[in-house]
Amino acid sequence: MSWIRRQSPFHVLLFVLGICLVLFLMVPILGTLADSAPGLLSAFTDYRTLNAIFLSFYCAFLATVFLFVLGIPFAYLFVRKDFPGKKVLDSLLDIPLLIPHNAAGIALLTILGTSYPIGAAFSFLGIRFVDTVWGIIIAMAFVSAPFMVRGAQEAFLSVSPEMEKAGRSLGATRFKVFSNVTFPLASRGILTGCLLTWARSVSEFGAVVLIAYYPKTAPVLLYDAFVTGGLNAALPIEGVLIILSIVLLVIFRIFVSKPIKPMY
Amino acid sequence: MGLKLAGLSKTWGEFQLKEISFSVESGEYFVILGPTGAGKTLLLETIMGFHKPDKGEIILDGENITDVPPEKRKIGYVPQKCALFPHMTVRQNIEFGLKMQGKEKTERNKIASKMLDLTGLKSLESRHPADLSGGEKQKVALARVLAFQPKTILLDEPFSGLDPETNKALKKELRRIHKEGKTLIHVTHDQLEGFSLGSHVAIINSGEIVQIGKAKEVYANPQNDFVARFLGYENIFDAETTLSEGSVSVINVAGVTLRMLGPIHNLKNKITVRPEDITVIPCPVNNAQTNFLKGKITECIDQGPIVAITVDAGICLKVIMNKSTFLEKNLETSQDAWVAIKYSSVREITPLAHA
Numbered sequence: 022m023s024w025i026r027r028q029s030p031f032h033v034l035l036f037v038l039g040i041c042l043v044l045f046l047m048v049p050i051l052g053t054l055a056d057s058a059p060g061l062l063s064a065f066t067d068y069r070t071l072n073a074i075f076l077s078f079y080c081a082f083l084a085t086v087f088l089f090v091l092g093i094p095f096a097y098l099f100v101r102k103d104f105p106g107k108k109v110l111d112s113l114l115d116i117p118l119l120i121p122h123n124a125a126g127i128a129l130l131t132i133l134g135t136s137y138p139i140g141a142a143f144s145f146l147g148i149r150f151v152d153t154v155w156g157i158i159i160a161m162a163f164v165s166a167p168f169m170v171r172g173a174q175e176a177f178l179s180v181s182p183e184m185e186k187a188g189r190s191l192g193a194t195r196f197k198v199f200s201n202v203t204f205p206l207a208s209r210g211i212l213t214g215c216l217l218t219w220a221r222s223v224s225e226f227g228a229v230v231l232i233a234y235y236p237k238t239a240p241v242l243l244y245d246a247f248v249t250g251g252l253n254a255a256l257p258i259e260g261v262l263i264i265l266s267i268v269l270l271v272i273f274r275i276f277v278s279k280p281i282k283p284m285y
Numbered sequence: 286m287g288l289k290l291a292g293l294s295k296t297w298g299e300f301q302l303k304e305i306s307f308s309v310e311s312g313e314y315f316v317i318l319g320p321t322g323a324g325k326t327l328l329l330e331t332i333m334g335f336h337k338p339d340k341g342e343i344i345l346d347g348e349n350i351t352d353v354p355p356e357k358r359k360i361g362y363v364p365q366k367c368a369l370f371p372h373m374t375v376r377q378n379i380e381f382g383l384k385m386q387g388k389e390k391t392e393r394n395k396i397a398s399k400m401l402d403l404t405g406l407k408s409l410e411s412r413h414p415a416d417l418s419g420g421e422k423q424k425v426a427l428a429r430v431l432a433f434q435p436k437t438i439l440l441d442e443p444f445s446g447l448d449p450e451t452n453k454a455l456k457k458e459l460r461r462i463h464k465e466g467k468t469l470i471h472v473t474h475d476q477l478e479g480f481s482l483g484s485h486v487a488i489i490n491s492g493e494i495v496q497i498g499k500a501k502e503v504y505a506n507p508q509n510d511f512v513a514r515f516l517g518y519e520n521i522f523d524a525e526t527t528l529s530e531g532s533v534s535v536i537n538v539a540g541v542t543l544r545m546l547g548p549i550h551n552l553k554n555k556i557t558v559r560p561e562d563i564t565v566i567p568c569p570v571n572n573a574q575t576n577f578l579k580g581k582i583t584e585c586i587d588q589g590p591i592v593a594i595t596v597d598a599g600i601c602l603k604v605i606m607n608k609s610t611f612l613e614k615n616l617e618t619s620q621d622a623w624v625a626i627k628y629s630s631v632r633e634i635t636p637l638a639h640a
Contacts, residue, residue: 183368186335187426189355190362191382191433201381205372 050263057260064257073242074262078269080154080238081222084161085215088169093211096173097199101182114171117164125163126231133159133232156233161222168221172214176207212277216270223266286346287311287468288332288437293341295331302328302492305341309470309485311436314463316483316500317472320515324492325472326365329439332470333362345437356385361430361438365445367422369414375425376401376410382433400428404458420451427458438462440471444478456482476516480504488512506635510555513634518557519603521634526552533574533628541599543576545631555634560605562630565594565616566623576626578602585611585618596624 025033057064064070098104099111117125133140133150140150150156180203188198204211226240234241239262247255293305302324309315319325330336332343334355343351350358369378379400383393401407404424414422423443430438443459444452459482463469473479479486480500487497488511496508507513513521526549527542528535534549535542536556545556569577580598592611594604602624606616616622 181366181368183364183366184370186330186333186355187362187364187368187429188370188381188385189335190333190358190360191429192356192359192385193381194354194356197385202370206370 053256053259054263057256060253060257061260061264064261067257069237070239070242070258070261073237073239073258074265076154076157076236077223077239077262078265080157081161081219081225084158084165084222085169085219087158087162088166088218089211089215092166092169093173096170097177097203099170100174100177115167118167122164122225122227123231126160126228129156129160129163129228129232150232152233152235154233154236157229157236157238160228160232161225164225164228165218165221168217169214172217173207173211176210176214177203179210180206209277212273216273216277219273220266220270287313288346288470289342289344290332291342291344293328293331293338293343295327295336295338297327297336300324300327300492302331302338305492305494307487307494307497309437309468311346311468312463312466314459314469314471314482314484316479316486317470317489318474318476318479318483318486318515319472319489320474323474323489325474325489326441327492328489329362329441329470329472333360333439334358359433359435359437361433361435363423363426363430363438363440363443365441367414367426369417369422369425369429371414374411374413375406375417378414378425379429379432382429386433396432400432403431404428418451419447420455423447423451423455424458427462431462435467437468437470440469442473443471444473444475452478488515490515506632507557508635510634513555513557517559518632519560520558520563520600522556522600524549524554524556524633526554536631539600541578543626543631544574544628545633546574546628547633549633557632557634558602558626558630560593560603562626563596563602563604564625565596565604565606565614566625567614569623569625572625574628576628576631578624578626580622580624582616582618582620582622585616596622598624 025036028036099107120128130151131137133143133156135141135144135149135151143150148155150159184202184206185198188202189195193201224240225238226244229238230241230244237245239258243255243258243262246258288309290305290307293302295302300322305328317325317328327336331338334350334353338351341351342349345358345360355362370381373381376397379397380393383396388396397410398407401410404427406421406424406428409417409421409425414425417425426443440459444455447455456478459469459471463482471479471482483500485498486500486503487494488503489495490511496503496512503512504516507516507518510521522538524536524538524543526534527537529548530544532546533544534547535544536549537543538556543556549556565582578598580596580602582594583597583601584593584595586593587608590608592606592608594606594611594616596602596604604624
């Protein structure tokens with residue numbers, strides 16, 4: 022109490038509002054965990070549930086890797102270079118955040134379905150998207166892309182161009198400056214972007230369910246259980262999903278908080 | 286040999302470097318002096334190769350390096366805020382350039398140790414830049430560049446934000462580096478810093494070199510209003526020559542007669558007197574080759590060790606005086622006083638064409 026008395030009314034107000042937000046987020050989660058407790062043990066040993074959760078984590082990881090490869094160079098280009106149409110392109114990047122995710126799923130279906138040219142071309146190469154892991158990864162990547170690109174943009178913005186200039190003046194090529202100076206300095210922000218991308222991908226339902234109802238990811242399995250078996254069937258699955266997500270998030274956070282060492 | 290810029294032009298947004306041409310001899314300490322926004326950093330970065338010039342050439346030791354990428358120019362560069370790599374220790378920062386050159390670890394270690402000893406940074410080698418003071422950071426930035434062994438080093442405002450003691454130590458360090466035979470090109474907005482270090486000075490304004498030459502000559506003979514004002518010549522007046530008496534010219538400045546040495550180049554021109562070249566005295570003394578003007582002190586501003594005095598003597602003269610002299614003479618505002626200006630202290634602002 023003495024700590025609160027020492028604070029200004031403004032900070033007390035901020036503190037109260039913050040507590041409200043934490044309660045708003047935590048009460049439903051803790052409530053669900055409490056409700057799911059009786060069935061948790063069986064859910065933890067149910068292979069369908071574990072498969073679906075593993076599939077979600079695995080596909081989200083691959084979607085994150087996919088976005089890392091495409092998104093990091095693009096984010097760097099955005100931060101360091103001016104080019105015609107940059108602002109338009111910048112706005113387009115946020116489209117996945119604006120459109121409903123089931124609309125995103127339909128959009129992907131109309132591109133990647135085997136009866137459409139691009140889907141047919143991939144199908145010819147042996148890659149099908151409808152009801153496959155590929156479809157899940159693409160749907161996750163589509164809706165999560167802004168998290169990766171925006172996170173990396175912020176991270177690169179925090180690295181002064183002066184450091185890159187200093188690096189080049191010391192004999193490093195652009196690539197070496199990027200790998201030895203820019204990337205290590207931006208890596209914490211980029212890792213946070215990866216983490217958000219992965220987390221967003223794991224939770225994706227709307228786009229995934231339209232392009233790949235099977236194999237079932239955790240959100241699809243949860244929906245399926247809720248529709249077919251009601252709340253009692255869905256709660257244990259949700260409990261397991263929440264517990265595993267929290268454990269993984271904590272591990273990632275610890276990993277991200279470690280100091281970054283130079284690459285060489 | 287050395288560095289030569291020939292008609293270098295670069296447009297950057299709405300700003301333009303205009304036809305910059307000068308030569309810096311090998312082993313010279315060259316200072317580019319100009320106010321904020323004059324284009325100093327853009328010029329330095331263009332020399333370094335971070336911006337491709339629209340026109341003109343950069344020749345280093347006889348080789349045209351205009352299209353050579355920065356990493357291959359072998360020019361040392363110390364950016365304005367040092368730009369040390371925060372994720373590396375002091376030693377790793379110093380070794381960076383050597384690593385990029387592909388030097389073996391043992392050689393890197395040897396050179397870095399030598400640089401650490403030379404700059405007195407040995408005890409700080411395992412620290413990160415965040416744990417260093419401003420002066421230590423500047424020393425590391427210099428050591429990092431020196432380890433790279435460039436012949437020419439570009440310094441962008443290396444003294445900005447340093448306290449006077451660190452400033453003094455860094456000046457000593459730069460003089461030592463210069464004595465080793467390095468060519469230093471140093472940009473700054475601080476004329477005291479520039480003239481205390483540079484053997485040659487270029488004054489830049491709005492992307493243009495407005496005067497260039499030996500430091501002493503530039504300081505003594507500003508060639509236009511801007512340079513005069515920038516170098517602290519506060520008393521600048523339109524003058525008209527009325528008579529030439531041998532080596533002395535008699536000039537009229539707004540109705541006040543002044544004498545100065547040497548024939549002036551134009552009958553109507555601008556003349557200037559540095560505030561520290563004017564003395565305020567209670568009455569004229571028998572002193573040859575000195576102008577004496579009677580006036581009234583209109584303002585005295587205490588500036589720590591010095592006092593800035595304004596005297597209305599028909600023309601408004603700014604005078605700078607030591608605080609102790611000011612106190613000894615017991616001067617104050619509204620007091621009648623005489624000002625003494627040596628003939629040699631009255632200088633014509635010579636336009637470039639007559640230089």
